[in-house]
Amino acid sequence: MTIQEVQLDRKKSPFYSRQAKLDRLNQWHEWKGYSSADAFYNAELEYFAIRNSTAVFDLTPMTKYRITGPDSLDYIDRLVTRDMRKIKPGRVAYAVWCDDQGQVIDDGTIFHLMEGEYRLCSQERHMEWLTAAAIGLDVNIKEETADIAALAVQGPTSYSVLKNLGLDGVENLKLFGLMDFDFEGTNLMVSRTGYTGDLGYELWIDPSKAEALWDALFEAGTNYGIMAIGTTALEQSRIEAGYLAAYEDFLPALATVRTGRSRSPFEIGLGWLVDFKKPNFNGRRALAREKRSGSTWRLVKLDIEGNKPASHSYIYTKKYGRFRQVGFVTSAAWSPICKHNIAIGTVRTPNGKVGDTLWVEIYYQREMHWTRLMAKAEVVGKPFWDPERRRVTPPGVY
């Protein structure tokens, strides 16, 4: 192989040509080998597209695996903690998977594409673990990240945009459902899923049709405020929705070295995904033990006073006027739509029950000088942002 044949630069998404045309900032970062934009125009503007009109985010770099074969259901069911027998073809499941110690390897979505055929999407790459999980089972696992171009189309007008694009029947698509459409003779799969906590869809198509889809979509969205967005706006919206990010709100278990740095599903608020009615799944024995003896950590959603984002803050309890450190913030943002200062954090149990008052130590800088602030933080139960329209079928026309 000569040197020219080795790809040295970042991969370009099949939507790159269209994104480059829109790009005003030239702010890109690496995401799993691909170039991904922080923002194209202005992150704040893009954020408001998510909440007020339609935002389009290129999620092609997201890791995707295709799982097929006679044992695919048994395989997936043993891999993840939730009961996959309940997930029928045409449905999507949010799921979490653990090692034998019951520690979270990653979370992601599993698409039941057709009987016995699944797509698993995740933040991280997991071929090694997925291959190990296949030992002794008749399944085939293929990474298909580059074989599929994917767009998230999110926001209150997203349904109208897709309707305008000519996707007849999309009105019947329920949350966590998926449907196939024809797009210029190519299969276009649409799922009602997303990472924004709003009404929204994800579109999946062969990369050869990526540009055509983008063009058609933007044309259909002209009157609905359609806008390409980067990861900064998306990050803000996922914190509002209370969604977790690997490497931020938890560390994938296989990436940890020190004991106690990984988390169980119970410790990151995903206990509802653990189904002990299943006789066997990875992590079951350890999780059953943890269920009996109690968890060490708890994930908290915090509503913090003031407006200074509490990024990387320590979390304290206050008793008899004394602060005791019990954890730290893992994600924080000012939520423009809720007008709240919000954060996600990890605290030692038994602290952090819903309704508890905690304290966060916020540092901020004004003209070189640092100021320290102890802000009161209320532990809340519900996601900060979870509008009705996310679920309503058929969706409203905005």
Added chain:
Amino acid sequence: MTERYDAIVVGAGHNGLVCSALLAKAGKRVLVLEAKDQVGGAAITRAFATGYSVSACAHLLYQLQPKVRKDLGLKIEYAAENMETIALSPNGQHVRITGNRVDGVSDADTDSYRGFYKRMTRFADLLQTYMNRPPARLANGTAKDLLTLARLGLDVRLLGKTEMREFLRLIGMNIYDELVERFESPLLKGALSLDAVLGTHLGPRSPNTILTYLYRLCGNHGRLDSPAGGMSSVTEALAHAARDNGATIRTGMPVKRIIIENGRAAGVETENGDTFSSWLVVSNADPKSTIMDLVSPRNVETGFTRRVHNIRMRGNAAKLHLALDGLPTIEGLDKKDFGERMVIAPDEDYVERAFNPAKYGEFSSNPVLEVTFPSFRDSSLAPTGKHVLSAIVQYAPYKLKGGWTDATRDEFMQAAIEKLAEYAPDLPQRITASELLTPADIEKEFRITGGHWHHGELTLDQFLFVRPVGGAAQYAMPLDGLYLCGAGAHPGGGISGAAGRNAARVILSREKAA
């Protein structure tokens, strides 16, 4: 109709029998299901030609644990006891070894060997204490585990600080360096090298071959006995002990699967479709076939499956059986010497060179051999005046390049016979029947994955706390009600009964705790 038992033991190998006998002795209703028509596993006597019988795998007894004998009140009759090892020399200048004595070497070697033996048996005694109790868990130990760990520390400390350091240094080392440093006699070094590598995929220059050597000395300091009537008399005695205590043993009953209900063992199903229920299933099969075939990975978790899948267990020892119309002649040997153990391992480099091809999936064209003539002291094994040669021949890698076929098996057998003929030139014309079991044959006949002597290589990464695999080293598998009791579990293979005894003790003590 399924019958219910307190415990079902899959396999009537010697470990399965020891375990069954002890469970039955503790009052349990035990059912033992053995695939073969005969109990004993790799410790059996069987015919290989009309009128000729032989111990089909294991042929010498040296590791049977005194505690096992005592717990079961075993009385074994021997055809030969405390046998000598004769390291054969082509020119008749043989070296003879028994206990701490070695003849046929320089005075310096004689002295040196006495010291070596003393030290090795001392370390072996320490190792033996671990053989006879379950290994401690590594992390999250219970108080008892910590005690075992503490005792490891304590016993090691009893040796004295210098000796302790020496022990820990030695167990990771290769035996070659140690031998070369201590001895002059090539035959002595060759014989000791062979002892260290028998049954393994290791050469004398491989790491931890001092450990495998020590392992061999555990229990009886390497003293070699030959049971009257072959190895079956040991396992028959064990079967009697089990039956006397009330266990039911059924042969010709291969188990197809271990029944799992709601994430726990609930019984077994045999190949002919019979099912037997029990909340306690103990497997004498090797860990790989237990988990991969009988349990199925879908009933256990991924990390555990992967570790079991990765257990190294490719056998390298073949077994040669020859029917002879009379004893051959070997220069420098008296007739009575045919009752002893002979080894063909002329020097330490020879043994290492014999191993070399095995690394690349080829068999040794100049193999090493451990040879006995069991019929010499045991007339039951051959017609009057005729004899049986029983030999372990290494190396014959399980994964032979191109696979084992009748042709390659024949080729390897010829290499072994030619090697023997270098010492006993009239041997070839005395052969009236022959059999060679490659590891592939052993896998098939004895249902041992890879045909491995120890049901899993005996190396530091598969020893003590991590045998068979980390997180499941205490006989209990990560599936309620399922235990291992065979050589693949701690401490390892050889006719010792340690795994079977430890497993029974763990099962009984866990029950008491529950």
